[in-house]
Amino acid sequence: MRFIDPKFLYALVLIAIPILIHFFHFKRYKTVYFSQVGFLKAIRQESRKKNNLKQLLILLSRILAIIFLVIAFSQPYFPANKQNEKSSSQIVGIYIDNSFSMKRMNTNGILLDHAKNTAIDIINSYGPGVSFFILNNELNENGQQLLSKEQAISAISQTQESAKALKLSMVDQFLKNRIKQVSENAFASFYFLSDFQKYTTDIEELKDNNQVFHYFIQFAPENENNLIVDTLLV
Numbered sequence: 595m596r597f598i599d600p601k602f603l604y605a606l607v608l609i610a611i612p613i614l615i616h617f618f619h620f621k622r623y624k625t626v627y628f629s630q631v632g633f634l635k636a637i638r639q640e641s642r643k644k645n646n647l648k649q650l651l652i653l654l655s656r657i658l659a660i661i662f663l664v665i666a667f668s669q670p671y672f673p674a675n676k677q678n679e680k681s682s683s684q685i686v687g688i689y690i691d692n693s694f695s696m697k698r699m700n701t702n703g704i705l706l707d708h709a710k711n712t713a714i715d716i717i718n719s720y721g722p723g724v725s726f727f728i729l730n731n732e733l734n735e736n737g738q739q740l741l742s743k744e745q746a747i748s749a750i751s752q753t754q755e756s757a758k759a760l761k762l763s764m765v766d767q768f769l770k771n772r773i774k775q776v777s778e779n780a781f782a783s784f785y786f787l788s789d790f791q792k793y794t795t796d797i798e799e800l801k802d803n804n805q806v807f808h809y810f811i812q813f814a815p816e817n818e819n820n821l822i823v824d825t826l827l828v
Contacts, residue, residue: 602668605660612656616649685740685780686720687727687769688713690750691788693759698789698815705813706755709787712811713750716785717743725776727769731758740776762786763799770806782806789813 690713696706717726726746730753741749766784773782782805788794790812800808 600668602664605664605667608660608664609657612653612660616653684720684724685727685773685776685782686716686724687729687773687782687784688716688746688750689729689762689765689769689784689786689788690753691759691786691790691794692730692732692753692756693791693794694755694757695759695789695791696813697755700814700816705789705815706753709811709813710750710753712813713785713787714747717746717750727772728753729765729769731756731760733760733768759791759794761794761796761799762788763796766800766808773806780805783809785809785811787811787813789815 690706690709692706696704696709698705700708702708713728720743722743724743725740726743728741728746728749765786769782769784773780784806786808788811790810797810
């Protein structure tokens with residue numbers, strides 16, 4: 595048990611007050627003169643043992659009242675287990691495929707812009723206290739450090755197309771290495787936002803465990819007519 599304001603515990607010295615009262619409070623007896631011994635029968639007597647027990651219970655109740663009052667002002671709390679604190683932390687990794695293939699379009703517009711808006715929606719779906727890694731094919735600075743919700747949204751807004759293309763397994767391993775450096779016991783969710791080109795999509799190399807979960811969101815372009823060469827003039 596810990597206390598928010600442990601200084602109030604000094605007030606426990608007040609326990610000495612009822613103890614002093616108990617030992618130094620002497621009853622004053624008043625002499626009463628009477629002519630008949632029969633009056634003594636009307637007096638209700640208590641045994642010495644019963645009277646001592648009663649006084650001890652009164653003393654104990656006074657001491658407990660002071661203790662409970664002092665503890666209440668000290669605001670006690672039970673800290674969570676350190677292992678549980680680490681395990682309860684949550685990290686979200688978001689990979690946005692910004693290769694040239696994501697410049698194609700569908701009914702929602704440019705695939706890359708749609709992926710960026712979806713990534714922002716994912717971030718906004720999380721509550722406070724969640725940290726983010728934002729990655730693209732450049733593996734830029736945003737992927738090197740944990741970001742707050744506002745910083746992550748800003749990083750996503752600045753994402754531009756790139757000539758590079760990374761395999762999903764490379765991105766996954768990069769994220770796992772970064773999270774391991776930050777916290778070995780954190781729960782992590784990885785979101786992969788891409789059109790999933792065949793030469794970069796090696797999902798079979800990615801494995802979930804009890805601490806890392808993978809989510810794949812595909813952005814498919816509209817069907818494009820194949821180019822047919824009917825005549826070739828040389």
